[in-house]
Amino acid sequence: MKALILKDTYVIWRQMKYFLVMILLFSALPSGFNNAFAVIYAAMMPYTALAYDERSKWDQMAAMMPYSARDVVLGKYVFGWLCIGAAAVLSGLLQAVLSLVIHRAFLPSVIALSVLGALCILAITLPLMFRMGVEKGRLAMFLIIFLVCGGAGAIASIAESMGGGTAFAFQGPILAAMLIAAVVLNVVSIPLSQKFYQRRQS
């Protein structure tokens, strides 16, 4: 699996700088929606890697190598988790710096919410990609991303307006619910993706 994550990293390395600019740009913009999008955007990295795989027919090659279907599928999830984690750290650092420099509200809970939203998106959309392929799955992915971003952004905006820049009263239950949703969705999603991947291969 390490080899596959390394492969995905090399494959999107050139795109990475554009992703980085987007993440930093959206993190710097003053809106909960934009800040959420900065992290959620990173959840798209595995689709870019999958698109490259499809274009080069890498799966045919991978099927000849000592990778299991589990390695291939789980590799994409882990790659996505790593990208989301890295985007959250970068976005958090930038927002923290901005809060010190221009005294803008810094809400780590928004970042946490974005991370959990991104994990949910990954869990919902990756099985679609493995089932339908990147081309067909992309439309569904954008729809889901838009809904989750909108939802997370709305919650973040409510949080800002209610708390006047401080943490709002019910952030704990929302975060807990999102955490449970992210865990449950990923636990269900991984075997489902594996099943779809194996079906497409045979």
Add this chain to the structure above:
Amino acid sequence: MNAIELSHINKSFGDFAIRDLNLTVPSGTICGLVGENGAGKSTTIRLLMGALRPDSGTASVLGTDVSSPEFREVKEDVGVVLDEAYFPESLNAVQVGKIMAATYRRWDQKLYDGYLKRFDLPPSKQFKDFSRGMRMKLAIAVALSHQPKLLVLDEATAGLDPIVRDEVLDIFNEFTREEDHSILISSHILSDLEKLCDYIAFIHQGNLLFCEEKDRLLEEYGIFTDSAEQLECLLPEAIVAREPNGYGGVRALIRRDLAPAGFQLEKPSVEDIVLFLVKGAKTR
């Protein structure tokens, strides 16, 4: 031990099917898989590597059933070159090496670097800028650099210039100097197979028509080139296939054991035998 054993394999795709495929490649030998486009060569390779599940039948490679979980370990011992090198196009040869080092436990980086030099492959040029020949050379370098016991090569020499092709065939020959090393190679370049192989397997429309020792195959058949009248002297069963020779006579593939002693026959090439069978020029 047999390197490859396919037993009564059936696989249907609707308009195409592999039917009752039985193929055995003894350890230490080179088997050439021959057949026209769409005959089922690549499907056979995918079946024997466990990338496709057969509808029925069993496949084993290096003594392990390809449908068993243990086959994943066995893949460490199998170097595969497909008809195209399907590496993501933004990678370069160095990155491919690093990925393979993390893939194969017995990856030999020095050997890989040696092949890159030998094949004159640029280390940092992106794969998308490689010519077809360069792509195939990279795939061959990868297949050879993890110390495999079996090479499975699907049109691996296609797109290589004659000089490099010859060098690659020498490398394959070197590979089988180890007595437990085997090769299954499919190719349209039948002269390559004639030069390299101990066995020839011929697949036609999803059916394996024969898998025989090359020398025996060449002894079994002869080429007749003369008048149609003289050909009619032979038993109909002796004439495998025939075609006009372009000079008013006929050219035919003849079974030597059914031809009368002393009947003048030329030695065929593997290409002659295969072409006669594929063309279906049999007009008895």
